[in-house]
Every structure is written in C-alpha cells, then in structure tokens.
Amino acid sequence: MRFNELTELQLDALRELGGIGSGHAATALSQLVNRPIRLEVPRIEVLKLSEVPRAFGGPEALVGAVYARMLGDISGGILFMARRDAVLALVDLMRGHEVGRTKSMGHEEEALLKHVSTILVAAYLAAVARMADLDALPSGPVLAFDMAGALLEAVVLEVGVEAAEAMLLWTSFVDEDKCVEAGLFFVPNPDSLAVILGRLGVL
Amino acid sequence: MSSPDPQVDARDLFFQDDPDLIEVGIGELVIAESPKRLMTPALGSCVALVLYDPFARRGGLGHIMLPGPHNGIEDDSPGRFADYAVIELVRMLGERGSFRRRIQARIAGGAAMFRGESSVSTIGARNVAAVKRQLALMSIPVMAEDTGEAHARTLEITLETGETIVRSYRFGMRKL
Numbered sequence: 001m002r003f004n005e006l007t008e009l010q011l012d013a014l015r016e017l018g019g020i021g022s023g024h025a026a027t028a029l030s031q032l033v034n035r036p037i038r039l040e041v042p043r044i045e046v047l048k049l050s051e052v053p054r055a056f057g058g059p060e061a062l063v064g065a066v067y068a069r070m071l072g073d074i075s076g077g078i079l080f081m082a083r084r085d086a087v088l089a090l091v092d093l094m095r096g097h098e099v100g101r102t103k104s105m106g107h108e109e110e111a112l113l114k115h116v117s118t119i120l121v122a123a124y125l126a127a128v129a130r131m132a133d134l135d136a137l138p139s140g141p142v143l144a145f146d147m148a149g150a151l152l153e154a155v156v157l158e159v160g161v162e163a164a165e166a167m168l169l170w171t172s173f174v175d176e177d178k179c180v181e182a183g184l185f186f187v188p189n190p191d192s193l194a195v196i197l198g199r200l201g202v203l
Numbered sequence: 204m205s206s207p208d209p210q211v212d213a214r215d216l217f218f219q220d221d222p223d224l225i226e227v228g229i230g231e232l233v234i235a236e237s238p239k240r241l242m243t244p245a246l247g248s249c250v251a252l253v254l255y256d257p258f259a260r261r262g263g264l265g266h267i268m269l270p271g272p273h274n275g276i277e278d279d280s281p282g283r284f285a286d287y288a289v290i291e292l293v294r295m296l297g298e299r300g301s302f303r304r305r306i307q308a309r310i311a312g313g314a315a316m317f318r319g320e321s322s323v324s325t326i327g328a329r330n331v332a333a334v335k336r337q338l339a340l341m342s343i344p345v346m347a348e349d350t351g352e353a354h355a356r357t358l359e360i361t362l363e364t365g366e367t368i369v370r371s372y373r374f375g376m377r378k379l
Contacts, residue, residue, distance in 0.1 A: 049268070049283070050228025059245035060357060062372060067317050142317040146372060149245030150355030153229060153268075154316040157248055157326055162272055164230065164280055 001194040003046045003167040011044055013202045014169055017128055018042035022171035022184055024127040025120040032116060033093040035175055042171040052156055052166050053149025056081055056183050061148040063087075064105070066117035067155060068142075070125065072135035074195055076159045076188035078124065080117040081148065082181060087113060089179040099179045105145065114141050124184060132199040152185070160189045167193070224359075227251075227264045230283035234295050235362060236261045242359035246312035248327035250285070250334050250350070251358040253309040254292055254343070255365050256301035262362045263292045269326070270333035285333035293341060308343050309379050310334055311358045311369050313350040327351065347379045 006014075019042045030037040045055065053059035064087035066080045082090065089099045091109045094116060102109060121138045129136040144151055156166045170185040188196060197203040227233045227243040235241055237260035243251050246266070255262040271286040281287035293303060313331035331350045338345060347367070349356065354373040360366070367379040 048228075049230050050266075052229065053245045144317050144353075146316065147245040147247075147355035147357070150247030150314070151316055153245065153249060154247035154314075154326075157268055162269055162283070164283070 001190045001197075002163060003165050003190070003193075006046065006167070007202075010197055010202050013197065013200045015042050015044050017131055017196070017200065018044065018169045018171060018186060020131055021124040021128045021186060022173075025124040025171075025184055026173055028119050028123040029116070029173060030175075032119065033090070033175070033180075034096075035093065037180075038174050038176070040172045040174070042169065044167065044169045046165055046167050048165055049153075049156070049161075052152050052168070055152055055168055055170075056148045057083060059147060059149030062145070063148045063151065064113060064143070064145050065148075065151045066114060066121075066141045066143050067151075068118070068121045068138035068140070069158075070188070070192075071137045071139055072129075074134060074136050074188055074192035076186075076192050077155050078121045078138060079151070079155050079183075079185040079187065080120055081151065081183045081185065084145070086180050086182055090116065090182070093175070093180065099177070110143055114143055117141050120184065124186070128186070132196050134195070134199055155185070155187055159187050160191075163190070227266050229266050229268055230280055232263060232265045232282040232288060232292050232295060234261065234263045234292075234299060236299075237363040240359060240361050242357065244357045246356045246358065247314055247316045248312070248330060250310055250312040250327075250330045251356075252289065252292065252334055253311075253358070253360050253367060254296055254306050255309070255360065255362075255367075256296060256305045257307065257365050258305050259299075259301055260362050260365075261296065261299060261301055262360055262365070263296050264358075264360065265289075265292050267330060267334060270329050285330060285337055289334060289337035289341070293343070303341060303343065306343050307346045307365075308338050309347045309360075309367050310345060311349045311356050311379060314355065315351075315353050316355065318353045349377060349379055
C-alpha cells in the first residue's frame with residue numbers, strides 16, 4: 001500500500017477513524033485529570049520522509065514520548081507525545097497539584113506518564129477496533145525523553161515504512177488552560193493500512 | 204534596527220541568517236565545499252554518514268534510514284538505504300574530483316530510541332553495521348564514530364576544517 005496513492009475517500013475514512021479513536025482517548029484523559037480536554041480535528045498527513053521530523057514542534061524539540069506497538073489483526077505503532085513542560089503539567093494534574101509544582105522527571109513521574117499513556121492508547125485502540133471490527137491490542141508502553149524528530153523517525157521506521165513517504169494520522173489535545181498540549185499518532189504498518197481500509201469498506 | 208521578535212525561536216533566526224549552513228533531511232545525500240557547513244538534525248535509529256576530503260575541503264553528508272530495501276528499490280533516491288547510499292555518496296564526491304583514497308568517514312546515530320522494546324532496538328545497530336560494511340568494501344577508513352546507545356543526535360560538519368560536532372540532550376556538544 002503506497003501512502004501517496006490514497007484517494008480522498010480513503011483519507012476521509014481514516015480521518016473519521018482517527019476522530020473516533022482520539023475522541024475516546026480525550027474522554028479518558030479528561031476523566032483522569034478531572035478537567036475538560038479539547039480535541040482538535042484529526043490531521044492526516046502524507047509526508048515526505050524528510051518532513052516527518054518537523055511534524056511535532058520542530059526536529060530538535062525536547063519531548064516526552066510513550067510508544068506502544070499494536071498487536072492483533074493489525075501491526076504498527078501508537079505514539080503519545082508532548083513537550084517537556086506539557087508532560088510536567090500533566091503529571092501535576094494527575095496528582096491534583098497546581099500546574100508548575102513538578103519541576104523534573106523522576107521514576108515516579110515517569111510511571112505516572114506511562115500509566116496515563118497506557119490508558120489513552122487503550123481507549124484509542126478500542127474505539128478503532130470496534131469501528132473497523134478487528135482485534136487490536138497495545139504492547140507494553142516504552143518511554144523516551146528526547147528530540148521529537150528522532151522519535152517520530154524511529155517510530156515510522158519501526159512500523160516498516162521504507163518508501164519515500166509516510167502517513168501520519170494524529171490529533172492534538174489541549175486542556176482549558178492550555179498547559180497540557182499533546183499529540184497522539186496512529187501509525188499503521190503499510191500492509192495493515194490496507195486491512196483497515198478494507199474493513200472500513202473503502203479499499 | 205528593530206529589536207528581535209521574542210516569539211521567534213533563536214534557532215529559526217540562526218538558520219535564516221546563515222546561508223552557509225545546509226540542512227540534510229532523511230534519505231538525502233548532499234555534497235558541499237568550504238566555507239559551507241552541512242548538518243542533519245534529530246538522528247534516531249538513522250545514521251549520518253560524513254565523507255570528508257581534507258585536501259579539497261569538500262564533504263558529503265547522508266542521512267541513512269535502513270540497511271537495504273525489502274523489495275528492491277522503487278525509485279531513484281538511493282540515499283535512504285546504506286547498501287546504495289555509501290556507494291552513491293562516494294561516486295558524487297568522485298565526480299567533483301575527490302579521489303576515493305583521500306576520503307575519510309565519520310558516522311553518528313544508530314540509536315535505539317525506545318529502550319526495552321526488543322524489536323525497535325535493532326534497526327539502529329543494523330544501520331551502523333551496514334554502513335561500516337559498505338565503507339570497508341571500499342577501503343574508506345572510519346576516523347570517528349558516535350553510534351548506538353539510546354539518545355537522539357544532531358550532526359554538523361564545518362567543511363573548512365573538517366570539524367564535526369555531535370549535539371545531544373544527553374551529552375551536549377561532543378567533538379567527533
């Protein structure tokens with residue numbers, strides 16, 4: 001499946017899928033932090049590989065990211081990513097503190113971030129699986145703090161993209177005070193994309 | 204003179220103001236000469252390959268993403284795969300007059316960005332091995348490397364001196 005051959009109808013179907021997945025994830029997140037979380041319209045971008053590292057805040061932006069592989073009928077990856085200050089704010093909200101109290105990431109903070117991400121990813125995948133009528137489970141999440149571009153690049157390669165372009169289906173979340181801005185990327189393997197489109201009836 | 208806009212990132216200003224700095228993206232191969240500088244940002248599991256000719260102060264930089272394609276190469280951009288990119292970069296340098304025996308290599312990158320995920324962690328190591336194998340086949344010496352581990356890197360080479368810097372959040376600036 002070549003990403004640059006997707007039709008407008010197929011892109012719309014994927015955007016819809018991303019909207020439902022991220023809607024569920026946002027609901028889960030707002031329940032976790034007990035405040036409203038706003039969701040932006042899901043974006044679907046077919047990018048040249050050299051553009052992938054710029055997709056989230058610039059190639060060298062320092063971010064926290066949690067990655068989970070998808071297992072089951074489809075393979076690929078899901079990546080939850082936020083700038084460092086947004087990650088710290090998220091930890092504060094989870095603890096019921098005012099934003100700004102957590103200044104650095106220790107083991108406890110990392111465990112909290114993993115915990116939140118696991119729930120978000122599970123909510124997203126459950127919605128996608130229901131809509132496309134397939135089995136999809138997340139693997140145990142792995143955490144990294146580093147340059148956004150390098151993490152996105154590693155994920156795209158990991159899911160098996162070797163063509164000159166990649167597809168990113170992603171949504172950004174933001175809370176009412178705009179202190180937590182995060183992105184959730186759904187990156188299916190190119191073969192799994194065909195399976196998903198088939199199940200959605202637009203292959 | 205107007206004061207700088209605080210909304211603009213210092214890095215953006217830096218890039219705009221510096222016509223000598225050439226950025227190399229994933230899968231690209233670029234050749235340049237002094238006084239230019241070549242850089243490639245945010246290497247994860249990808250490998251940056253620098254080939255430098257100190258005599259001509261000319262160099263090439265590639266941002267290589269995988270050892271080789273699974274199903275043969277589909278288009279005319281060899282820079283994505285180590286098996287093609289190394290030969291191609293040497294050929295491009297040769298066209299400008301840099302003989303193979305003058306070329307020195309430096310490599311950086313090939314990290315396992317997500318530790319603990321066994322299937323993620325092999326791409327970087329395989330990239331480094333593939334690049335080194337191709338260099339060995341052409342008898343090009345690897346003068347320095349900063350590879351593996353689990354952190355992202357940005358590489359920059361100043362072609363006038365050949366000085367190569369690797370930046371990372373983990374170790375700051377390192378001379379290669």
